Amino acid sequence: xxxxxxxxxxxxxxxxxxxxxxxxxxxxxxxxxxxxxxxxxxxxxxxxxxxxxxxxxxxxxxxxxxxxxxxxxxxxxxxxxxxxxxxxxxxxxxxxxxxxxxxxxxxxxxxxxxxxxxxxxxxxxxxxxxxxxxxxxxxxxxxxxxxxxxxxxxxxxxxxxxxxxxxxxxxxxxxxxxxxxxxxxxxxxxxxxxxxxxxxxxxxxxxxxxxxxxxxxxxxxxxxxxxxxxxxxxxxxxxxxxxxxxxxxxxxxxxxxxxxxxxxxxxxxxxxxxxxxxxxxxxxxxxxxxxxxxxxxxxxxxxxxxxxxxxxxxxxxxxxxxxxxxxxxxxxxxxxxxxxxxxxxxxxxxxxxxxxxxxxxxxxxxxxxxxxxxxxxxxxxxxxxxxxxxxxxxxxxxxxxxxxxxxxxxxxxxxxxxxxxxxxxxxxxxxxxxxxxxxxxxxxxxxxxxxxxxxxxxxxxxxxxxxxxxxxxxxxxxxxxxxxxxxxxxxxxxxxxxxxxxxxxxxxxxxxxxxxxxxxxxxxxxxxxxxxxxxxxxxxxxxxxxxxxxxxxxxxxxxxxxxxxxxxxxxxxxx
Amino acid sequence: xxxxxxxxxxxxxxxxxxxxxxxxxxxxxxxxxxxxxxxxxxxxxxxxxxxxxxxxxxxxxxxxxxxxxxxxxxxxxxxxxxxxxxxxxxxxxxxxxxxxxxxxxxxxxxxxxxxxxxxxxxxxxxxxxxxxxxxxxxxxxxxxxxxxxxxxxxxxxxxxxxxxxxxxxxxxxxxxxxxxxxxxxxxxxxxxxxxxxxxxxxxxxxxxxxxxxxxx
Numbered sequence: 001x002x003x004x005x006x007x008x009x010x011x012x013x014x015x016x017x018x019x020x021x022x023x024x025x026x027x028x029x030x031x032x033x034x035x036x037x038x039x040x041x042x043x044x045x046x047x048x049x050x051x052x053x054x055x056x057x058x059x060x061x062x063x064x065x066x067x068x069x070x071x072x073x074x075x076x077x078x079x080x081x082x083x084x085x086x087x088x089x090x091x092x093x094x095x096x097x098x099x100x101x102x103x104x105x106x107x108x109x110x111x112x113x114x115x116x117x118x119x120x121x122x123x124x125x126x127x128x129x130x131x132x133x134x135x136x137x138x139x140x141x142x143x144x145x146x147x148x149x150x151x152x153x154x155x156x157x158x159x160x161x162x163x164x165x166x167x168x169x170x171x172x173x174x175x176x177x178x179x180x181x182x183x184x185x186x187x188x189x190x191x192x193x194x195x196x197x198x199x200x201x202x203x204x205x206x207x208x209x210x211x212x213x214x215x216x217x218x219x220x221x222x223x224x225x226x227x228x229x230x231x232x233x234x235x236x237x238x239x240x241x242x243x244x245x246x247x248x249x250x251x252x253x254x255x256x257x258x259x260x261x262x263x264x265x266x267x268x269x270x271x272x273x274x275x276x277x278x279x280x281x282x283x284x285x286x287x288x289x290x291x292x293x294x295x296x297x298x299x300x301x302x303x304x305x306x307x308x309x310x311x312x313x314x315x316x317x318x319x320x321x322x323x324x325x326x327x328x329x330x331x332x333x334x335x336x337x338x339x340x341x342x343x344x345x346x347x348x349x350x351x352x353x354x355x356x357x358x359x360x361x362x363x364x365x366x367x368x369x370x371x372x373x374x375x376x377x378x379x380x381x382x383x384x385x386x387x388x389x390x391x392x393x394x395x396x397x398x399x400x401x402x403x404x405x406x407x408x409x410x411x412x413x414x415x416x417x418x419x420x421x422x423x424x425x426x427x428x429x430x431x432x433x434x435x436x437x438x439x440x441x442x443x444x445x446x447x448x449x450x451x452x453x454x455x456x457x458x459x460x461x462x463x464x465x466x467x468x469x470x471x472x473x474x475x476x477x478x479x480x481x482x483x484x485x486x487x488x489x490x491x492x493x494x495x496x497x498x499x500x501x502x503x504x505x506x507x508x509x510x511x512x513x514x515x516x517x518x519x520x521x522x523x524x525x526x527x528x529x530x531x532x533x534x535x536x537x538x539x540x541x542x543x544x545x546x547x548x549x550x551x552x553x554x555x556x557x558x559x560x561x562x563x564x565x566x567x568x569x570x571x572x573x574x575x
Numbered sequence: 576x577x578x579x580x581x582x583x584x585x586x587x588x589x590x591x592x593x594x595x596x597x598x599x600x601x602x603x604x605x606x607x608x609x610x611x612x613x614x615x616x617x618x619x620x621x622x623x624x625x626x627x628x629x630x631x632x633x634x635x636x637x638x639x640x641x642x643x644x645x646x647x648x649x650x651x652x653x654x655x656x657x658x659x660x661x662x663x664x665x666x667x668x669x670x671x672x673x674x675x676x677x678x679x680x681x682x683x684x685x686x687x688x689x690x691x692x693x694x695x696x697x698x699x700x701x702x703x704x705x706x707x708x709x710x711x712x713x714x715x716x717x718x719x720x721x722x723x724x725x726x727x728x729x730x731x732x733x734x735x736x737x738x739x740x741x742x743x744x745x746x747x748x749x750x751x752x753x754x755x756x757x758x759x760x761x762x763x764x765x766x767x768x769x770x771x772x773x774x775x776x777x778x779x780x781x782x783x784x785x786x787x788x789x790x791x
């Protein structure tokens with residue numbers, strides 16, 4: 001029988017296969033291609049090949065030089081430790097929250113607070129955190145003002161501590177919201193309530209039932225997001241520059257210093273370091289995978305031996321409170337940041353600044369208005385380009401079904417799992433070769449790589465959830481697929497489309513390394529400025545740029561919601 | 576030339592499972608209503624989406640679909656001129672009733688005024704005069720169902736498919752609405768293929784009935 005059946009696609013008209021080819025070509029040209037070239041363009045210099053700098057023969061020299069870099073072993077260990085510790089801590093907090101508080105009002109409260117935090121760039125959260133915990137930070141000032149601390153701040157490195165603890169905590173603040181959101185998406189696809197009811201009727205306590213019955217079903221969907229968190233926290237540069245140790249720094253920062261060195265010969269060992277970073281990420285993921293297997297088999301054995309039914313409730317409650325702490329620390333940190341940018345005078349022993357003013361803002365903004373324009377323009381351009389590409393990809397998925405969906409999911413996660421430092425130099429080389437380095441086009445193209453995954457993750461669920469019969473009805477009324485997309489699907493999905501656009505905007509605003517690598521030092525954004533200034537110690541100026549980092553995405557989301565607000569009112573009046 | 580809708584040896588299946596239809600052949604003449612009756616899961620709706628050209632890509636299918644002797648199997652859905660009504664009215668919620676109907680009106684009917692008159696005439700036929708600017712959500716279930724029929728017919732289809740369009744309506748409304756749909760289809764001499772699991776639908780259609788069994 002099977003031989004008599006032919007795939008339907010052959011019966012489809014030619015214009016649809018042209019659409020598919022165009023989408024695949026665009027995906028290859030703007031997304032897959034640059035990433036591959038980026039990795040290749042980083043590996044070749046590590047092997048001595050970079051004709052622009054006179055490297056024309058394969059040689060082990062770059063790796064030999066890398067091994068001589070002082071502190072390399074410790075830097076690598078720090079990166080590995082940061083990656084594993086951040087991911088384990090964030091995952092633990094999210095699991096405890098879901099297991100312990102799922103279905104209670106607290107869960108929905110935290111959930112509502114967490115989504116906006118997701119849109120705040122990493123750097124802003126890190127700066128806020130530093131403003132809070134630094135020896136002369138807000139916490140110390142509050143203690144000093146109430147007489148609980150002495151008049152002189154302690155002389156210990158709380159921020160940039162040599163073991164990277166501040167870095168781990170700062171990253172956790174940002175990874176918990178991400179993992180929680182991914183967990184919520186996964187929970188939407190598993191009948192959680194029914195599973196829990198069955199398990200509890202069988203006599204299991206709520207959170208124990210959640211761990212034994214729900215988590216194993218969710219985990220496969222969480223695996224890619226978790227690997228992204230592992231890779232990100234083991235290779236981050238911007239946050240590590242603010243919160244991480246300095247002598248030696250983490251591997252990614254060490255490599256970044258090599259790339260930045262005025263002596264261009266350092267690029268060879270830095271490329272070797274980027275390759276080491278790629279290997280390190282692979283090792284981190286492998287270790288985590290071993291942990292997965294061990295925990296799963298331990299869990300299965302516990303079930304066979306009789307599930308205890310009562311996990312240490314106190315420990316679970318504490319861990320669940322971790323999520324509350326994440327929200328509170330993030331928000332207070334952001335508040336500290338804004339407060340500092342407005343402070344006229346803030347003595348070390350007072351809880352609040354003496355007088356607020358917009359002087360610093362006025363001073364900075366008159367000089368640097370172009371910087372905000374650059375940031376916004378770049379973000380709008382890359383988010384719009386990403387949106388167009390994502391919509392084309394989603395439309396292809398509708399036509400090609402589940403197989404295309406799985407392929408795209410893996411593809412989309414590649415730039416999230418590859419460390420930025422591991423392929424951005426290759427992209428810079430690629431841009432130099434095609435003559436686009438330091439241009440707007442090159443910059444937007446590079447941002448697109450990092451913006452696109454988030455736009456896809458945000459838009460794919462609502463896109464698939466739209467009743468396909470609307471499209472079928474419109475097609476049967478005689479409208480072409482493009483026209484149906486514009487007149488039916490886009491208006492019906494206006495809200496998720498604009499939210500995805502705002503998220504893409506926020507992601508672009510937060511980019512540090514891509515802007516520096518692709519911009520050739522010619523473009524400054526609020527994020528590059530905030531990171532550069534973070535070493536200066538002038539909290540009021542840093543506060544201005546970190547606040548701008550938070551304000552721009554917030555304006556993006558406000559615009560998205562305002563634009564869809566009208567449509568929603570119409571829909572509500574209708575119902 | 577054979578007038579009407581012709582299904583020529585249609586085989587339809589998913590992956591490695593046995594096909595839902597094996598060389599299914601059927602002729603629906605003009606102005607006749609053929610009813611397919613069968614349990615859920617026997618592939619009735621999949622057959623209809625194969626006819627409209629909107630079937631899920633997971634399906635593998637073969638066979639030809641002809642309308643008035645012309646093979647439409649290779650045509651995209653928007654050029655087949657096959658109208659379909661589903662269980663839900665699926666009025667586009669972001670458009671008014673008038674806009675929903677205008678969306679169906681073929682482009683050759685030109686001129687704003689002319690198009691507006693056509694829509695007004697259609698609404699009058701369904702005792703819905705003056706409903707142009709209402710939002711679909713402000714209409715009752717029966718009104719919405721009638722607008723959906725008007726919309727499908729304004730597109731001037733050559734075939735009408737009915738995918739259990741009466742299942743959601745309550746008893747009194749159902750008979751009334753069924754008569755409304757059938758009358759309009761007969762006036763236009765449309766070949767109609769209806770799938771249903773309500774024997775009363777088949778009786779009212781007063782045409783051939785094909786009973787399908789569950790897949791083996």
